Amino acid sequence: MRGIRERLVRCTLTGYGPGTGDASVLVVSYDLPARVRRALIGLGSAGAAAIPAIFIPVAHFFLVPGLVAFGFYLFWRRWHTEESVHRCSGTCPDCVTEQEFDVAGSWEPPHHVTCRCCQRSLVLSVAGD
Numbered sequence: 001m002r003g004i005r006e007r008l009v010r011c012t013l014t015g016y017g018p019g020t021g022d023a024s025v026l027v028v029s030y031d032l033p034a035r036v037r038r039a040l041i042g043l044g045s046a047g048a049a050a051i052p053a054i055f056i057p058v059a060h061f062f063l064v065p066g067l068v069a070f071g072f073y074l075f076w077r078r079w080h081t082e083e084s085v086h087r088c089s090g091t092c093p094d095c096v097t098e099q100e101f102d103v104a105g106s107w108e109p110p111h112h113v114t115c116r117c118c119q120r121s122l123v124l125s126v127a128g129d
Contacts, residue, residue, distance in 0.1 A: 003034035006086075010127045013113070015094040015120050023090025023124060027107045029083045039078040046071025083107040094120050 006028050013021040030038065050067035054060050088101040088111075095118040103113060103124075111124040 003031040003037075005029045011088075011090070011109075011124050012127050013090050013093055013122045013124055015092065015115075015122045017094050019093040021091035021093035021096075021122075022127075023088060023101070025085055025103070025107075025111075025124065026087040027083050028086050030081070035079055035081065038081075039075045042074030042078050043071045046074060081106045085111065088113060088124065090124075092118065092120070092122065094118050094122075 006026060009025045009027050011023040011025050013023050015021075046067050050064045050071070053063035053067060056063060083106060085103040085105060085107050088103040089099065090101065091098050092115040095115060097115065097117045099116055101113040101116075101122075101124075103111065109124065109126050113122050113124050114120070115122060
């Protein structure tokens with residue numbers, strides 16, 4: 001898609017022990033029109049969810065304002081997110097297990113991930129920093 005670029009970033013994982021593990025992160029960059037498009041989609045989807053909530057008795061007093069506020073929050077977050085993490089794979093330095101890590105959100109190294117096997121918190125940082 002135009003305005004969206006993907007790049008693979010080599011990173012290192014550090015844990016509690018002295019060792020480090022290698023990781024690769026798929027980072028997606030958005031230009032201004034792509035960010036505006038994503039922001040409007042987020043706002044529109046929350047607004048679309050708020051319309052049928054109008055007809056739910058009593059709950060509409062909370063659902064409609066909550067969904068509208070959530071739509072504006074999504075709009076603001078997506079407007080300001082220039083880069084986001086889509087996928088991360090690597091080796092845990094503590095238990096030496098190759099895996100896909102659960103990542104989400106904007107790309108602002110250092111990024112914190114959790115090992116699925118040993119449940120330890122790991123720090124993902126760009127190699128060379």
